Amino acid sequence: MSLLEVKNLDIEYQTKKGSIKAANDVSFSIDQNEKFGLVGESGCGKSTIAKSLLRLLPDNGAVTNGSIMFDGTDLVSTDEKTLRDIRWDEISFITQSAMNALDPVYTIGNQIVEAIQTHENVSKKNARNRAGDLVELVGLERERIDSYPHQLSGGMRQRAMIAMALALNPRLIIADEPTTALDVITQDHILEEINTLTDTINSSLFIITHDISVVAETCDKVGVMYGGELVEVGPIEEVFVNPQHPYTLGLLNAFPTIEGGEDELITMPGQPPDLQDPPQNCSFYERCPYREERCAHADPELTRRSDSQYAACFVSEERDIGAEYESVVDKEEVWLKL
Amino acid sequence: MESTMIGTKTINGYIKRLRSLDRESLQQDIELRVEKARDVFEIIVANDLAKIGMVLLAIFLIVGLFAPVIAPHEPNERQTNDQGDWLRGEDPSITYPMGTTDNAHDIFSQVVFGTRVALMAGMLTALMVGGLGTFAGIIAGYSGGYTETAIMRIVDLAYGVPFLPFAIVLVIVLGANLWNIVLAISLILWRETARVVRSEVLSIRELADIESAKASGASDTRIILYHIFPKVLPTAVLYSVFAIGWAILAEAGLSFLGFSDHEMVSWGSMLQAAYNGQALDQSMWWWIFPPGICISLLVISVYLISQGIEEVVNPHLREV
Amino acid sequence: MNTKKYILKRIVSTVATFFAIATIIFFLFRMVGDPASLFMSPGMGGEQLERIRSSFGLNDPLYVQYYRYMVNIVTLDFGVSFYYQSSTGPIVIERMINSLFLTMPAILLAYVFGSIGGVVMAWRRGEPLERVGLLGAIIFRSTPRFWLGIILLFVFAGILGWFPSFGMLSQDIEFRGHLALLLEPDFYHHIILPIASMTFYLMGLPLLLMRTSMLEVINEDFVDVCIAKGLTQREVMFKHVARNALLPVVTAFAVGIAFSFGGNVLVETVFSYPGVGRLMVDSVFRSDYPVAQMSFLMMAAVVLTMNFLADLTYFYLDPRVKAE
Ligand SMILES: Nc1ncnc2c1ncn2[C@@H]1O[C@H](COP(=O)(O)OP(=O)(O)OP(=O)(O)O)[C@@H](O)[C@H]1O
Ligand code: SF4
């Protein structure tokens, strides 16, 4: 049985200008010890999904349909108390910006101790000791527990954040773009750290990124999001080798290969769909080089492609879109080579 | 000869095109500004409380503007009965809707004329505070160095001065009239505007378009006028509006203490007269309540509006 | 910057500011010419005027006068009061303490309740309670405290007769020093109304500020982390959001003191309370120049001291300031 199972999740934000559908019928699951990567361009709804897992959506956002089963508990409908017990103890959360994720007026140690003492009945001294161990585990000096966040560099802060996320040996760690605000070298270190430490404590990982190479390095499974929908999901080996959605294909070709250098970078022209008024047909239609007449009228469902790979595309159900890639790109000139 | 003709023609055409281009960009510019102003207005109006404030303020403005028409009597005219006796401390009635004072003045007429003093005090102070504070704040933030230090020291100084006592001293020295009261209040209140505008300029200074304007050789005046001033304007307006509220309260307070122009009837001086005229002991509630309620309502209207402007300045406050 | 150095620096700048204000006051009074004539009552003859002149040393050159003035400030001796015919210092200081007894509780009450109210308002964002609070805060801020005082007097002292209508103590009770005053129930009976009228007015600002500040902090990422940690809403709101949001309120506290302290004059006048603000205004009307001047300077000193203390508090509350 999977540890986390998200089913038919719909999430909407209410704004003055109308409602925004940030997640539309999203389903995926994460097994024990599995590392799941969620990719997609900015604004497609990744953070929204991550936040919904711990009921962190802002006041104007709400899950309107679906369920989030975590080890037998539905996180959407369960009561506050149960949810609080699960928070951090079982699921911890590393936020998008390393800079503002820690409370500026308390020391690192204080914040880790707070996390520990909220869930375990241990003495302050004991908790502090553990905080020290954790901080050392992520490669900071022990004394750093007495530092305030502003006294640390971005990388150190994110390390402290990771230490805090590990504090209670959670069964799932959510990391929302854990490296965006950092320089490239630190990014690699931090990713490496998250990767190995998750293994050390036997936890599962749900990592969000818009960089598909991060997923390639870290994850077992990947979900690809586009315009609030999950358009493809499956094990790394299958999705990366045999992508079944044109958007995945585009993403895979959008990052530069080492030989090709910058020249090979491909960007996709066009705008993502308006989430305020989501299209009734295939959401990728506007930008899809494979589109056909039927794509303009119907919305493809996620269908099974192989053992555990699913994708939502009419055309790839029938043809091998990967094999046509070169010709399509050249012929239609829709995807520009930079 | 011919070639010159052609030359002139081309040049004329060129100038014409340039002009039209200019007009176009100017038009675009204006459209952009109008659109922005409309956005700002919409944010303010979307705020119900701000809307109520605008209606209230409009009523006061109308009353102030048409005071001589609205008020049935001169504020300092003694009311008498047919026998020529003074009508002291009359209860509210049809002829005297708010009754009379113990000096036989019509309270309603005094309240109506008092509106003028309050509005003048408020608006003049707002202008001075907005002007002085914004100017000082921009100069301090933009120039940095010694100029900044000097200006900020003066701001610190202004923060250390007890407000009302200073105003009292200044009014004694300069003479008790509305202008001096406004001056005294402004000399203190500009500090807040200056402080806030400066810190905003400090962050604006780092923005890319200032850098590029500088790089393209724009003069400091131009940068300040076209790039900095428009950006600090909402904040400057907000603090000027705050100043209206402070000023009305301060003017009322000073008048209550007796530091006001005795020629002009203001709400504060009405309350002074009421307090000293034993209105309390004689339970003349109709003399005590109207001026105070008017001060409150006018200041409330200003703060309600400022609360809407605050949503323009600080997007966190907007409800999504 | 280490703590000691910071405190030292602030002390120096506070003292410097005080002397700058004192200097402004000095020249302000002399700007219009002869201060003696400013305070001259109609009945005074030329002889009397000459006496005032020489007792002020007004015939000396300006720099001598300025020097003497500064010495007076440092020694807290402003000479003999015209009206009380005794040394200025003790009179002003006694009134000053009376004022502090009124102002301090009012400010503390206003800021404690105002801040808590602000937290609640931000917490109940979008609910009718927030609207009511917002409107309430605006009404508090807009109601002149002297008028509120008059109304309170009218209702609670006049109509209901629950409270005395003027002064600090009833006529039959003797003033026996400030410590004794604190043990005197009659004193508390007298200060409830004035404190109430000040507190209501002062509460508006912290209410609004705290709400604004909270709404800004609530959007920060660390708040999400705090919730994700499993803290209760109360813990998140008070321990984290409010703790961060408090910083600008502390600054406002300092400014608020400056404002309210000066504004005391009004409430002291309404309740005929023997405070320093009232003393200054009375002295001005009585042409008691030494007392008026010292009262003003004492008020400035209190305002500056409070600003200084608020700065220290800010320094203590915000670890980021320490690092700079
Ligand atoms: N509080 C909110 N109110 C209204 N709309 C919101 C809110 N938060 C997010 N959205 C909208 O929901 C959509 C999804 O946002 P989300 O933050 O989940 O995107 P994301 O994939 O995490 O993007 P990024 O990579 O930039 O972090 C966006 O279009 C965004 O504008
Ligand atoms: S369904 Fe059609 S439009 Fe949508 S991704 Fe597949 S080919 Fe493209």
Ligand SMILES: [Mg+2]
């Ligand atoms: Mg995101």
